[in-house]
Each structure stands twice: as structure tokens, then as C-alpha cells.
Amino acid sequence: MTTTGEDHAAARSGPWWWERRRGALLDVGLASLSAVECAFEGIRFATDAGIPAGVGVVFGALAGSALLVRRKWPIAVVLVAIAITPAQMGYLMGVVGLYTLAASELPRRIIASLAGMSLVGMLIVMFVRVRQDIARGTLDLGDWFVPFAAITTAVGVTAPPLLLGLYVGARRRLMESLRERADSLERELQLLAERAEERAEWARNEERTRIAREMHDVVAHRVSLMVVHAAALQAVARKDPEKAVKNAALVGDMGRQALTELREMLGVLRSGDGARRAERVVPLAAVGVAAAAAASRAVEEGDGPCLSELDELIGQSAAAGMVVDLSVEGDGRGYPAQVEQTAYRVVQEALTNVHKHAAGAKTHVRLAHRSAEIAMQVENEPPPEAASASSARLPSGGNGLLGMKERVVALGGVFVSGPTDAGGFRVSAVIPAAA
Structure with missing residues (x-):
């Protein structure tokens, strides 16, 4: 069964800006993980900055919890992730924020600008961090490894979520377009069905009117002559028996002719039995038009x-x-x-x-x-x-x-x-x- 756009809109059951409850639960879970990650990373940031560890934990938790509004304000989430990148925290928020931004309906130039800022920020931070690790002796590698590690990490953290978001956004827009087309097609089919039913009803009415005209002409003329002859028969029955017999014979002939023509008309009507039986497997509109056309042809081609x-x-x-x-x-x-x-x-x-x-x-x-x-x-x-x-x-x-x-x-x-x-x-x- 196809889910149309109207059904999709009616399925909104989530709180606030979420369309579904499971979407809200997912964002709450991601925001919690991001807050925990940033809180742990805030301890090292507080140590390097010379501030109390509690301040770093609170700052990291608040910054990480910004992921909760990623569906409502994806630009804000990406900007927060870029802002805390120098503090070497918010990696999960940056990845999820870029994915949400790329999958949104925002203009491509905004997505490209923020993705570029995130890439540059990550590249600078990783370059400084790897260089510091080599200077401390933590890493015993040549100078070539610094740009390599910085570029690889920056691209690895930025490109996959960006590409995945673009793919999901394109697929989402395609599904929405298909839903709109399904709605339009359903409305067109309903309109065509209504028009077909109207045409069938019009054809049935026309056929009933035409048959009524035929029967009126047959009955009115013959019966009128019969009544005229019967009145003349009543007037001359005693005075002129021979003329009365002649009029009686004419009345009989008129009656037989009227019955013959009525039988022909009723035979045409009985020919619609096959069409009525076909209604079990054929749409009513098609049967109505076909039956009316068949009856019309039968009368028109008859004697x-x-x-x-x-x-x-x-x-x-x-x-x-x-x-x-x-x-x-x-x-x-x-x-x-x-x-x-x-x-x-x-x-x-x-x-x-x-x-x-x-x-x-x-x-x-x-x-x-x-x-x-x-x-x-x-x-x-x-x-x-x-x-x-x-x-x-x-x-x-x-x-x-x-x-x-x-x-x-x-x-x-x-x-x-x-x-x-x-x-x-x-x-x-x-x-x-x-x-």
C-alpha cells in the first residue's frame, strides 16, 4: 500500500519539532553521548587552560548537549562544533551535525561553506596537535607525517558524514516527490472515475429517454387509432353492423401491430441481461456505456x-x-x-x-x-x-x-x-x- 503525502503528514506524532517519537529518542540519546564525550574532553581542556576541571566538565556537557536541536537548527549545531574544535572536543557533534546539515533542505552554498569551515578547523587543530605530539616525543615520525595525518583526519571526519547526508537528503526529496506524484495520480484517477460514472449515467439516461420515445410513438399512435375505431364502432354498432365488423377488425389489426412493435422493443431491453451479468467483473461505468451503446445499435440497426x-x-x-x-x-x-x-x-x-x-x-x-x-x-x-x-x-x-x-x-x-x-x-x- 502506497503512503501518500497526506498520510505522511498525518503520521506526525512526535513532540515539538520531531515528526516521530523515535526521532526524539534518537536525538536525546545522541545529545547525551555528545555531552558525555565533551564533558570528558573538557577535563583535559580545563587542565591545559588552567581552569578548574568542573568548569571544563560543565562547559563540555552544555556544548555537547547542543546536538539535541540538530533537526531544528543544524547550522547552529555545526557552528558550535566548529567553535569548540580548538578545544579538541565535540567530534561526535561535528560528525552528526555535518550529516544533518547536508541532509537538510538548506541551500547548497550554505552547506558547502560550513563544511569547508569545519574541514579547515579540523585540519588546523589536527596539524597543531600532531606537531605538538611529535615535539613532545610522543610520536617518533618524520615531518611528513604532520600534514598527512592532519589532512587524512580532517577529510575522514568531514567527508563521510557530508556525502552520506547529501545522499540521504536527495533520497528524501525523491521520496517526497514520489509521494506528491502518488497524491496527484490518486486525485486524477478519482476524477476520471467520477467522470466515467457521470458519462455512464448520462448514457443510461439518454438510452432510457430514447427507448421511452420509441415506446411512446408506438403505443400512442396505435392505441389512439384503436380508441378512435372503438368509438366509431360504438356509434355504428346498431345502425350499420357491417361497418361495425370492419371497425372491429381494424381495432384487432391495430392491437396486433402494437403488440408486435412492443415485443421488438422489449427484446432489445432483454438483450441487456448479458451486460448486467458482466457487471460482476467489469466496472459499472464501462458496462453502462457499453450497454447503452449496444441497445442503441440494436434498435438503430433493427427493422x-x-x-x-x-x-x-x-x-x-x-x-x-x-x-x-x-x-x-x-x-x-x-x-x-x-x-x-x-x-x-x-x-x-x-x-x-x-x-x-x-x-x-x-x-x-x-x-x-x-x-x-x-x-x-x-x-x-x-x-x-x-x-x-x-x-x-x-x-x-x-x-x-x-x-x-x-x-x-x-x-x-x-x-x-x-x-x-x-x-x-x-x-x-x-x-x-x-x-
Whole structure:
């Protein structure tokens, strides 16, 4: 499991400036060792300086305990170590202080300057100390050993902690950069997941709306004709039995056609069972988009209505007692399935609205085949005073015009509807031929 930057910041549990308790315990231990070391070395310093040994011990202990604040003020710790280097004490503090300074986020020029001062200070002290030891006879070596010992000791005490600190600091910055990248990647993945879910929900809503439009067109038109024929059947049942039988047959045909189209629609919906079973192993967002696309392709590639069936559609309305006048301009040609289905549904829904709201009104259906588009218009005259849509008791949900407009606009077309000056109603639509 990856530890992100937020988790790393939340893991701070140490007192004061320490991030963790173990870091505080480590610094306390190092400061104690440094204080003890400097205290022992303070005895010799007090002897050489001619001051009481207790003063040297206290001075050494206080100076060595400065290592406690190495994480908070590494520059101060290194300066203290450099300051007490002439007293030949604070070696542990110098080594740990240089390491902490090099591993910190301070500018490189400051680190290099303090490291150079520490190197020079150690070099001078060791040069003097080795020279004094040779002068006392403690070391029986040539003069060449003095610079060699001074340089070797100074570099050996300064270079390793400095290089190790630089390495640890670079590694620490790299880990911090990786944590930030992990945080950024996690946020991006979360945002992508949210967007994918939004797209899936949008696709599901679009598919539900499209299927609802299809079912509305199928049911509204067929059932409206069935209700009109049933009302006519009720009116002529006793006066004209033959016409009543004819109307009853038409009602039966309409019902069978409506059931057939509904079965086709339900078959498309049942095809989504495989997609629903796939949700167990595939993310919901991908399944939602795939299922919606599959259902859309299944309906669009199916045997839907086309413009060649307009004569049959108008004949059904004429059989229901509507006077319909069809006029076609231009030569018909093959259009994409979506274009033909949309044009057919617009005419179908417009005729359904005439049955509902203007029963008995004469209706004009105009179809124009143009070079780059196909236009259609359904206009009805005012209904006769004797006829009334209420006599058939046809309900209206107000979704017909909205559904037609959505269909046409989705293909890049233009849809206009509204009452005419003569008191009728007009529905007009223009659809690009290559939509």
C-alpha cells in the first residue's frame, strides 16, 4: 500500500519539532553521548587552560548537549562544533551535525561553506596537535607525517558524514516527490472515475429517454387509432353492423401491430441481461456505456419504420375517418436508417396529435426530398364543430412534441411547431440527409 503525502503528514506524532517519537529518542540519546564525550574532553581542556576541571566538565556537557536541536537548527549545531574544535572536543557533534546539515533542505552554498569551515578547523587543530605530539616525543615520525595525518583526519571526519547526508537528503526529496506524484495520480484517477460514472449515467439516461420515445410513438399512435375505431364502432354498432365488423377488425389489426412493435422493443431491453451479468467483473461505468451503446445499435440497426411505409400509415388514419392529403416533392432516395425512422416518427406523432386534439379535421402531409436534406410538414385545418377530440376521450401526456423535437435536433435538424392563423396546427421538421 502506497503512503501518500497526506498520510505522511498525518503520521506526525512526535513532540515539538520531531515528526516521530523515535526521532526524539534518537536525538536525546545522541545529545547525551555528545555531552558525555565533551564533558570528558573538557577535563583535559580545563587542565591545559588552567581552569578548574568542573568548569571544563560543565562547559563540555552544555556544548555537547547542543546536538539535541540538530533537526531544528543544524547550522547552529555545526557552528558550535566548529567553535569548540580548538578545544579538541565535540567530534561526535561535528560528525552528526555535518550529516544533518547536508541532509537538510538548506541551500547548497550554505552547506558547502560550513563544511569547508569545519574541514579547515579540523585540519588546523589536527596539524597543531600532531606537531605538538611529535615535539613532545610522543610520536617518533618524520615531518611528513604532520600534514598527512592532519589532512587524512580532517577529510575522514568531514567527508563521510557530508556525502552520506547529501545522499540521504536527495533520497528524501525523491521520496517526497514520489509521494506528491502518488497524491496527484490518486486525485486524477478519482476524477476520471467520477467522470466515467457521470458519462455512464448520462448514457443510461439518454438510452432510457430514447427507448421511452420509441415506446411512446408506438403505443400512442396505435392505441389512439384503436380508441378512435372503438368509438366509431360504438356509434355504428346498431345502425350499420357491417361497418361495425370492419371497425372491429381494424381495432384487432391495430392491437396486433402494437403488440408486435412492443415485443421488438422489449427484446432489445432483454438483450441487456448479458451486460448486467458482466457487471460482476467489469466496472459499472464501462458496462453502462457499453450497454447503452449496444441497445442503441440494436434498435438503430433493427427493422424500424421507413418512409416507404408512409402510405400505409396515412391509410390507417384515413380508415379511422381522417381526411389526409399526402404530397411528395422531389425524387426519393435512400437515406440513413436514423433519418428515415425519425421522419416517419415525426409524421406518425403529428397524425396522432390530430386524432387526439382535432378529430375530423382535414390534414395535409407534405414531404420534400432536397439535395442535402429532407423536409416534412403536417398541418391540420380547424376541426368541424360537430367533431370533438373529447368524444374519443384520448389522454395526452404532453410528450409528443418534445419527443419529436429531441429526435430531430439529435440529428442536427430543425423542428418548429405551433398553431396556424386559420385555427389549425402545424408541425414542420428539416433533417440533414447525411445525418
